[in-house]
Amino acid sequence: MAKISIEDLKRIKEEQRGKMVLRDGTYRAKITVHMGTCGIAAGARDVMTAFRDLIAQKDLTDVIITNSGCAGLCSKEPMVTVELSDQSPVKYILVDKEKAARIFKEHVMQGKAVEEFALARGSETTAT
Amino acid sequence: MCASPSYRMQFMLCAGTGCLASGSLDVKEALDRELAKRNLQDEVQIIMTGCNGFCAAGPIVVAYPEGILYNRVKPEHAPLIVEEHVLKGRVVEKLLFKEEAAKDRVPLMKDIDFFGLQRLIVLRNRGLIDAESIDDYIARDGYAALAKVLAEMTPEDVIEEIKKSGLRGRGGGGFPAGLKWEECRKYTSFPKFTICNGDEGDPGAFMDRSVMEGDPHSVLEGMAISGYAIGAEQGYIYVRAEYPLAIQRLQKAIEDARAYGLLGEDILGKGFNFDIAIYPGAGAFVCGESTALMYSIEGKRGMPRIKPPRSAEAGLWNQPTNLNNVETYANINPIILNGADWFASIGTEGSKGTKVFALTGAIANVGLVEVPMGTSLKSLIFDIGGGIPKKRKFKAAQIGGPSGGCIPSGMEDVQIDYESLLSVGAMMGSGGVVIMDELTCMVDTARFFTDFSVEESCGKCVPCREGLKVMYDKLTDIVEGRGKEGDVEFLIELGHHINNTSHCGLGKSAANPVLSTIRYFRHEYDAHIRDKHCPALVCPDLIDFVVIEDKCKMCGLCYRNCPSGAVIWEKKTVARIDLDKCTKCRTCISNCRFGAIR
Numbered sequence: 190m191a192k193i194s195i196e197d198l199k200r201i202k203e204e205q206r207g208k209m210v211l212r213d214g215t216y217r218a219k220i221t222v223h224m225g226t227c228g229i230a231a232g233a234r235d236v237m238t239a240f241r242d243l244i245a246q247k248d249l250t251d252v253i254i255t256n257s258g259c260a261g262l263c264s265k266e267p268m269v270t271v272e273l274s275d276q277s278p279v280k281y282i283l284v285d286k287e288k289a290a291r292i293f294k295e296h297v298m299q300g301k302a303v304e305e306f307a308l309a310r311g312s313e314t315t316a317t
Numbered sequence: 318m319c320a321s322p323s324y325r326m327q328f329m330l331c332a333g334t335g336c337l338a339s340g341s342l343d344v345k346e347a348l349d350r351e352l353a354k355r356n357l358q359d360e361v362q363i364i365m366t367g368c369n370g371f372c373a374a375g376p377i378v379v380a381y382p383e384g385i386l387y388n389r390v391k392p393e394h395a396p397l398i399v400e401e402h403v404l405k406g407r408v409v410e411k412l413l414f415k416e417e418a419a420k421d422r423v424p425l426m427k428d429i430d431f432f433g434l435q436r437l438i439v440l441r442n443r444g445l446i447d448a449e450s451i452d453d454y455i456a457r458d459g460y461a462a463l464a465k466v467l468a469e470m471t472p473e474d475v476i477e478e479i480k481k482s483g484l485r486g487r488g489g490g491g492f493p494a495g496l497k498w499e500e501c502r503k504y505t506s507f508p509k510f511t512i513c514n515g516d517e518g519d520p521g522a523f524m525d526r527s528v529m530e531g532d533p534h535s536v537l538e539g540m541a542i543s544g545y546a547i548g549a550e551q552g553y554i555y556v557r558a559e560y561p562l563a564i565q566r567l568q569k570a571i572e573d574a575r576a577y578g579l580l581g582e583d584i585l586g587k588g589f590n591f592d593i594a595i596y597p598g599a600g601a602f603v604c605g606e607s608t609a610l611m612y613s614i615e616g617k618r619g620m621p622r623i624k625p626p627r628s629a630e631a632g633l634w635n636q637p638t639n640l641n642n643v644e645t646y647a648n649i650n651p652i653i654l655n656g657a658d659w660f661a662s663i664g665t666e667g668s669k670g671t672k673v674f675a676l677t678g679a680i681a682n683v684g685l686v687e688v689p690m691g692t693s694l695k696s697l698i699f700d701i702g703g704g705i706p707k708k709r710k711f712k713a714a715q716i717g718g719p720s721g722g723c724i725p726s727g728m729e730d731v732q733i734d735y736e737s738l739l740s741v742g743a744m745m746g747s748g749g750v751v752i753m754d755e756l757t758c759m760v761d762t763a764r765f766f767t768d769f770s771v772e773e774s775c776g777k778c779v780p781c782r783e784g785l786k787v788m789y790d791k792l793t794d795i796v797e798g799r800g801k802e803g804d805v806e807f808l809i810e811l812g813h814h815i816n817n818t819s820h821c822g823l824g825k826s827a828a829n830p831v832l833s834t835i836r837y838f839r840h841e842y843d844a845h846i847r848d849k850h851c852p853a854l855v856c857p858d859l860i861d862f863v864v865i866e867d868k869c870k871m872c873g874l875c876y877r878n879c880p881s882g883a884v885i886w887e888k889k890t891v892a893r894i895d896l897d898k899c900t901k902c903r904t905c906i907s908n909c910r911f912g913a914i915r
Contacts, residue, residue, distance in 0.1 A: 192577065192578030192581075192583075192586075193577045193578055193579070193585070194585060194586050195464045195467075195468060195585050195586075195587075198455060198460055198461065198464055198585070201452055201455045201456070202455050202456050202458070202461070204452075204456075205452040205453060205455060205456035206456040206457075208324075208456075209445075209446075209453065209456050209457075212327060212329070212381045212382075212445050216382070219382075221406075223406070224404060224405055224406050225405055225406075226405070229404070229405075237325075241325060241360070253325070253382050254325040255325060255326065255382055255383065255406070256325075256403075256404075256405070256406035257406035257407075258405055258406050258407045
């Protein structure tokens with residue numbers, strides 16, 4: 190490590206902050222891959238990997254990827270939910286690597302949902 | 318840390334002393350193994366953080382991005398966590414923290430009162446950064462305050478800012494930090510020194526340890542800023558040798574900071590030189606006193622000396638020296654970055670900012686908490702602390718360690734700030750809070766703290782060396798049944814003498830535990846002396862070990878638990894205790910649910 194200047198300090202901060210964004214609770218987009226037994230069997234793992242690679246390629250720090258359980262529509266797995274900070278979540282069905290790439294490009298990056306793959310917008314109504 | 322941005326999940330595993338002791342390293346190994354087995358090591362990152370504060374429920378794992386807190390995690394839970402949480406995205410219900418009163422398990426950190434009601438300034442990075450990563454610290458605005466100070470502020474500006482913030486010394490005395498720095502700046506003799514007092518010695522206190530272990534750079538940065546303000550180029554951290562992990566983490570932090578040039582010569586290219594060395598103390602309580610501490614660093618016997626001259630004028634090696642506590646230094650970065658007005662807006666008129674407390678004793682959530690000054694004791698104990706376990710009653714809170722005092726039940730509404738605590742006979746101290754329930758004998762408690770002070774008295778001045786011993790002997794007489802009329806008056810008089818005529822801060826407050834328990838629990842002293850009975854059933858010589866027939870429910874618990882076969886009991890009969898066999902171990906008392914033994 191070399192002696193650093195104030196500018197270096199700022200650079201380190203920005204770089205490292207990207208790696209820590211998961212803990213901050215501040216992000217622009219959240220991609221949830223539904224990974225119940227059904228999802229995993231239908232190939233959710235490949236979809237997850239595809240999203241992770243895309244995020245890494247673009248060096249994004251404000252997009253997080255997470256997983257959740259079965260969304261209840263096992264016949265349409267793998268399913269993915271994309272949530273932008275200022276929009277209601279969109280659920281996609283029968284996602285594969287190629288679809289993931291398009292969803293990433295158009296929805297996550299450009300903010301426009303890919304309607305032809307989408308199942309619904311919004312969340313389920315729950316008792317609470 | 319070889320972090321790749323494509324981690325999708327981070328497990329923050331607490332590696333403070335508390336959680337290490339309850340096995341967090343084993344949990345880490347088990348998680349590592351399990352992740353590797355499923356080839357997930359590139360997706361999930363495990364980060365060892367400093368103390369989370371929630372020591373009672375350790376080892377703690379917080380899973381991000383969701384922020385789900387798992388408590389009491391054991392190595393054998395690793396497969397379950399990986400299978401359910403990582404692979405399937407399902408929360409592992411059985412490892413969630415459950416509040417004593419609440420029925421439902423509450424998973425999110427911010428929803429748990431223990432965390433939700435705290436305000437973190439000193440502990441701002443707890444559980445969020447890798448304690449050994451300088452980059453993690455920098456990412457959360459670490460060293461930005463040092464950069465700001467060096468680039469934009471004169472030493473006088475810095476002192477003015479700290480004065481305006483109202484920050485007072487967190488080591489116990491509560492002296493305004495800005496004034497201390499200003500005083501030290503005035504003297505022109507060089508070299509000057511700035512010292513961090515990490516000789517945390519109060520029974521039950523572990524605030525400073527947690528900061529040094531969990532966020533060591535925040536201490537280094539605060540010290541560097543104070544060095545700049547007073548004109549010092551060398552700092553010392555005096556840490557007790559009983560804190561090996563703190564020493565290790567501080568050492569690593571100093572090395573990393575030097576490598577970045579954040580310590581050393583020409584820091585950040587701004588022409589300021591400053592370096593820090595660690596001095597491990599040998600475990601004498603008195604070395605937490607500033608002048609004794611400085612003698613100890615010089616290699617001399619740790620004994621306080623007469624002031625003046627103050628350390629600001631003639632401290633370490635007779636040179637101008639500034640000394641602050643760990644927590645005080647950890648406050649500096651946020652004050653510089655957010656401004657004095659921001660800091661002064663938190664807290665009360667005379668006490669600004671927050672205070673970290675170590676909550677111990679008869680309390681559900683043993684741990685480390687940081688609350689704004691002015692928070693009520695009640696909120697600290699019952700909301701954040703989760704109340705008294707086993708449905709017992711709150712009796713008193715001992716605040717301020719061996720120099721502090723007890724605050725009895727009925728006075729829980731007292732605000733926590735320097736002045737309010739003094740007005741009820743306790744003191745802020747360094748932040749140890751020992752909660753006592755109805756099974757605590759106050760005379761015995763006073764004796765415990767006096768015993769501590771007798772042990773730790775350096776012996777330099779008579780009132781503390783001899784007076785405390787006499788006080789201890791008198792208390793021993795009382796708890797062993799030899800107390801007589803006039804003893805309490807004697808203790809009060811002796812206590813005032815010790816407090817008024819001792820030399821250093823420790824002696825001046827050493828009688829406080831006795832004086833404050835007499836003030837609020839005089840009836841307990843009287844019961845010991847006149848009735849030869851300990852109302853809390855703690856002092857073995859003052860318990861009759863007789864079963865109260867009306868209260869006995871004939872359950873036989875005393876009979877089953879007595880280790881010496883001294884309880885005579887059959888089904889549907891009242892128990893009796895054979896005093897010839899009884900060893901007064903109190904097992905029957907702690908097992909009786911009906912208070913039927915006196």
